[in-house]
Amino acid sequence: MINLTIDNSPIEVAEGLSVLEACKQAGIKIPTLCYLEKIQAIGACRVCLVEIEGVHDLVASCVMPVSEGMKVSTNNRRVREARKVVVELLLSEHDGDCQTCDRNEDCELQNLAHDLGIKELRYEGEKALRCKDNSMVGLVRDSAKCISCRRCVTVCTAIQSVSALFPQSRGFKTTIGPAFAQNLDTVTCVQCGQCAAVCPVGAISERDQTDEVWAALDDPTKTVVVQTAPAIRAALGECFGMEPGTLVTGKMTTALRRMGFDAVFDTNFSADLTIMEEGTELLTRLKKALVDKEDVALPMFTSCSPGWIQFMEYFYPDMLPNLSTCKSPQQMMGAMVKTYYAQKLGKKPEEMFMVSVMPCTAKKFEAARAEMNSSGVQDVDVVLTTRELGKMITQAGIDFQALEDSEMDAPLGLGSGAADIFANTGGVMEAALRTAYELVTGRELPFDNLHVTPVAGLDGIKEAEITIEGTVPAWSFLEGVTAKIAVVHTLGNARKLIERIRAGEASYHFVEVMTCPGGCIGGGGQPRITTDEVRKKRIAAIYAEDEGKTLRKSHENEAVAKLYEDFLGAPLGHLSHELLHTKYTEKERV
Amino acid sequence: MSDGLKTTCAGCSDVDEQELMTRLDEVLEEYKDNSGGLIPVLQIAQGLFGYLPENVLRHIATGLNKPYSEVAGVVGFYSFFSTQPRGKNVVRVCLGTACYVRGGKQVLDSLKKELGIDVGETTADKNFSLEVARCFGACGLAPAIMINDDVHQRVKPARIKQVLAPYYEKEDA
Numbered sequence: 195m196i197n198l199t200i201d202n203s204p205i206e207v208a209e210g211l212s213v214l215e216a217c218k219q220a221g222i223k224i225p226t227l228c229y230l231e232k233i234q235a236i237g238a239c240r241v242c243l244v245e246i247e248g249v250h251d252l253v254a255s256c257v258m259p260v261s262e263g264m265k266v267s268t269n270n271r272r273v274r275e276a277r278k279v280v281v282e283l284l285l286s287e288h289d290g291d292c293q294t295c296d297r298n299e300d301c302e303l304q305n306l307a308h309d310l311g312i313k314e315l316r317y318e319g320e321k322a323l324r325c326k327d328n329s330m331v332g333l334v335r336d337s338a339k340c341i342s343c344r345r346c347v348t349v350c351t352a353i354q355s356v357s358a359l360f361p362q363s364r365g366f367k368t369t370i371g372p373a374f375a376q377n378l379d380t381v382t383c384v385q386c387g388q389c390a391a392v393c394p395v396g397a398i399s400e401r402d403q404t405d406e407v408w409a410a411l412d413d414p415t416k417t418v419v420v421q422t423a424p425a426i427r428a429a430l431g432e433c434f435g436m437e438p439g440t441l442v443t444g445k446m447t448t449a450l451r452r453m454g455f456d457a458v459f460d461t462n463f464s465a466d467l468t469i470m471e472e473g474t475e476l477l478t479r480l481k482k483a484l485v486d487k488e489d490v491a492l493p494m495f496t497s498c499s500p501g502w503i504q505f506m507e508y509f510y511p512d513m514l515p516n517l518s519t520c521k522s523p524q525q526m527m528g529a530m531v532k533t534y535y536a537q538k539l540g541k542k543p544e545e546m547f548m549v550s551v552m553p554c555t556a557k558k559f560e561a562a563r564a565e566m567n568s569s570g571v572q573d574v575d576v577v578l579t580t581r582e583l584g585k586m587i588t589q590a591g592i593d594f595q596a597l598e599d600s601e602m603d604a605p606l607g608l609g610s611g612a613a614d615i616f617a618n619t620g621g622v623m624e625a626a627l628r629t630a631y632e633l634v635t636g637r638e639l640p641f642d643n644l645h646v647t648p649v650a651g652l653d654g655i656k657e658a659e660i661t662i663e664g665t666v667p668a669w670s671f672l673e674g675v676t677a678k679i680a681v682v683h684t685l686g687n688a689r690k691l692i693e694r695i696r697a698g699e700a701s702y703h704f705v706e707v708m709t710c711p712g713g714c715i716g717g718g719g720q721p722r723i724t725t726d727e728v729r730k731k732r733i734a735a736i737y738a739e740d741e742g743k744t745l746r747k748s749h750e751n752e753a754v755a756k757l758y759e760d761f762l763g764a765p766l767g768h769l770s771h772e773l774l775h776t777k778y779t780e781k782e783r784v
Numbered sequence: 785m786s787d788g789l790k791t792t793c794a795g796c797s798d799v800d801e802q803e804l805m806t807r808l809d810e811v812l813e814e815y816k817d818n819s820g821g822l823i824p825v826l827q828i829a830q831g832l833f834g835y836l837p838e839n840v841l842r843h844i845a846t847g848l849n850k851p852y853s854e855v856a857g858v859v860g861f862y863s864f865f866s867t868q869p870r871g872k873n874v875v876r877v878c879l880g881t882a883c884y885v886r887g888g889k890q891v892l893d894s895l896k897k898e899l900g901i902d903v904g905e906t907t908a909d910k911n912f913s914l915e916v917a918r919c920f921g922a923c924g925l926a927p928a929i930m931i932n933d934d935v936h937q938r939v940k941p942a943r944i945k946q947v948l949a950p951y952y953e954k955e956d957a
């Protein structure tokens with residue numbers, strides 16, 4: 195332990211902490227900008243300056259380790275004035291237009307200027323060059339707003355192992371972006387949006403599609419249907435100042451109805467449908483491998499996360515057969531709304547307008563993939579992020595916090611608790627096991643409260659083994675088989691796991707991969723800024739939603755059963771293949 | 785341009801480019817498991833091609849299994865690396881204090897206009913590249929420019945055409 199004093203109060207902290215972290219423990223909030231908890235401490239922006247007795251210059255607290263007897267001042271005239279100058283200098287280069295910026299009222303630079311009491315801009319600097327990058331479906335960039343904090347570089351490189359963004363050039367001319375400051379489509383980017391999730395300013399954001407949705411809602415010839423992903427309900431409240439992890443399922447439904455959507459459906463429904471298809475696919479693959487001794491690709495990887503799909507298409511195209519052929523729940527819903535549901539209403543697919551609310555920017559890209567038109571038209575017309583929905587609710591003048599709860603519509607609004615947990619890392623695996631285990635053994639999954647705890651939580655790579663015993667006759671070939679599973683989140687961890695599999699150091703039957711840290715609850719389209727603390731709260735909320743339901747297994751979802759009975763036939767049947775499954779294409783990495 | 789001169793200008797001939805790419809592949813093979821291999825490979829490649837064109841950089845990125853953005857970032861960081869082919873004639877404009885004060889900037893502007901290129905670029909016919917320089921010791925007769933090894937002093941922006949005239953297609957005559 196280290197003893198030091200911060201603002202004249204003695205405090206004991208663990209060795210190896212930074213002064214910034216020690217201050218946090220002491221209850222003192224030091225302003226920061228380039229710092230990202232547990233991810234980046236590089237001392238680049240100098241906003242976190244403090245004074246240390248005996249040290250001539252002010253020091254950046256995020257990179258200064260604590261030492262015995264250190265005396266730190268965080269709040270004196272010199273420190274306050276220096277921090278102010280730093281932020282004023284940043285503002286002098288920042289070509290912002292706060293009133294019309296996507297990040298207005300949600301901008302760390304704006305907040306800093308306010309918190310530090312900056313009332314006039316004393317410096318006029320050369321503004322950064324404005325290059326607007328509109329090359330991606332899911333994301334837009336505006337280089338003039340970039341303050342070179344490098345958070346996006348670290349996230350894209352160290353967390354996602356994609357490295358689409360990198361400092362280019364040097365000195366004052368340094369810009370942060372793709373090769374030679376060109377557009378993102380000239381390099382490999384999977385559109386996960388983690389860069390947009392950590393950018394403190396409006397330099398990288400999702401493509402704003404709120405106008406397209408308003409236009410559809412105003413169009414009397416369209417039946418406008420909305421679906422919301424499981425992760426939205428645990429985060430949307432944050433757009434209205436509610437605590438992270440506040441469940442707002444009922445309020446969200448009411449708000450969507452008030453905005454004018456003709457039907458409010460739940461991606462949970464299609465998550466249950468995914469489990470039926472994907473569970474059957476897994477068991478079929480296992481049967482082929484164990485009984486028919488066919489050469490079948492194992493492990494099978496989950497396919498719900500479009501950033502991950504693109505990652506495989508770019509980096510491991512030879513392993514595309516390992517991906518489940520199931521479309522993601524978003525796309526299954528789109529296909530069902532424009533076929534099954536449209537038929538029920540007596541409408542043509544082109545008269546339907548499908549909006550998704552997703553925690554994700556890659557979903558915008560996924561909806562626009564050429565394959566995703568099994569209804570004959572694009573199955574999902576527009577994808578909104580959680581943040582965009584928050585803005586639309588505000589624009590509609592709805593007092594969100596005051597809303598009463600309501601229920602989603604039948605028939606595609608019913609979802610199980612197993613579907614809820616699709617939002618968390620480990621959730622798709624748990625949901626699949628709840629169904630597959632019961633199908634094979636006729637008994638409930640033997641875990642406390644149905645939670646597969648070894649694969650839950652925020653560890654990067656999680657593994658478990660389950661020995662299957664007491665099988666029903668149809669699945670007796672699985673008797674005594676030990677199913678090996680793994681769960682990873684972030685593409686960096688996915689890459690590590692794949693390399694281990696390829697090197698023969700690990701082998702599994704089934705692997706769940708989610709692109710974003712923590713799973714969808716930490717998606718690139720969620721309210722900012724998502725720290726581990728926020729992740730844990732959202733994860734807990736999602737488990738609470740699951741536990742609060744009596745319907746907790748996908749195969750017990752009656753609406754899904756009815757869909758098979760009335761329309762699809764059986765899982766992996768002919769119509770399922772046509773509407774619910776997809777193909778992947780190798781892409782050239784650059 | 786006569787055939788005999790082709791080899792002096794890398795990138796003009798497809799046959800040469802093929803050969804150079806083969807040589808580059810050998811280099812990549814040699815360095816591919818070396819984590820610090822990027823900079824030496826870039827140096828060798830620049831030696832081979834005379835500069836680092838985009839297709840070469842992408843090839844290097846794939847060959848070393850490095851992200852293209854990172855490779856570009858490294859290239860941009862060191863002024864030694866050039867992503868533009870150098871022209872037959874390199875024009876350097878002195879922007880040292882004396883030359884600057886006595887109109888070096890205007891000379892530069894006039895050159896940019898005359899050649900239709902910016903600093904660091906090369907004309908489409910690959911005849912001229914434009915660069916700026918710090919003092920080359922001709923302060924007494926500022927402003928000065930250097931074209932290849934020739935120093936031109938007291939250059940007047942209005943007379944840039946005449947200064948450049950001898951360098952047009954000289955070799956081909």
Ligand code: SF4
Pocket residue numbers: 333349350354356357358359382383384385386387388389390
């Ligand atoms: S979207 Fe993801 S892959 Fe693309 S630049 Fe951002 S962090 Fe990198």
Ligand code: SF4
Pocket residue numbers: 339340341342343344345346347370389392393394395397398
């Ligand atoms: S784009 Fe955003 S996150 Fe990236 S360096 Fe610029 S300001 Fe920082």
Ligand code: FES
Pocket residue numbers: 225226227228229236237238239240241242254255256257
């Ligand atoms: S937060 Fe410490 S230097 Fe940027």
